[in-house]
Amino acid sequence: MDDRKENRDVLGQMLTSVRLRSVLCRQRGEALRAVQEKPPQVVFLDLLLPDMNGIAAAQALLSGPCGIG
Numbered sequence: 001m002d003d004r005k006e007n008r009d010v011l012g013q014m015l016t017s018v019r020l021r022s023v024l025c026r027q028r029g030e031a032l033r034a035v036q037e038k039p040p041q042v043v044f045l046d047l048l049l050p051d052m053n054g055i056a057a058a059q060a061l062l063s064g065p066c067g068i069g
Contacts (some may be wrong), residue, residue, distance in 0.1 A: 002044075002045075002046040003027070008026070013035075028060065031057065043065055
């Protein structure tokens with residue numbers, strides 16, 4: 001999850017180049033929905049998100065109903 005499109009694009013291209021599937025999210029709500037639909041094996045988070053810092057976002061992902069915690 002990253003609020004900057006450029007950062008999401010670079011990470012997405014890096015993951016695609018090694019044949020990994022990725023879901024790129026801009027905001028917390030998008031990430032929570034994506035994780036509920038299909039729990040990920042790895043999550044990359046921006047620590048300086050505008051609506052929630054990365055630590056709080058990680059805590060929400062781990063403790064939420066998405067089941068990755």
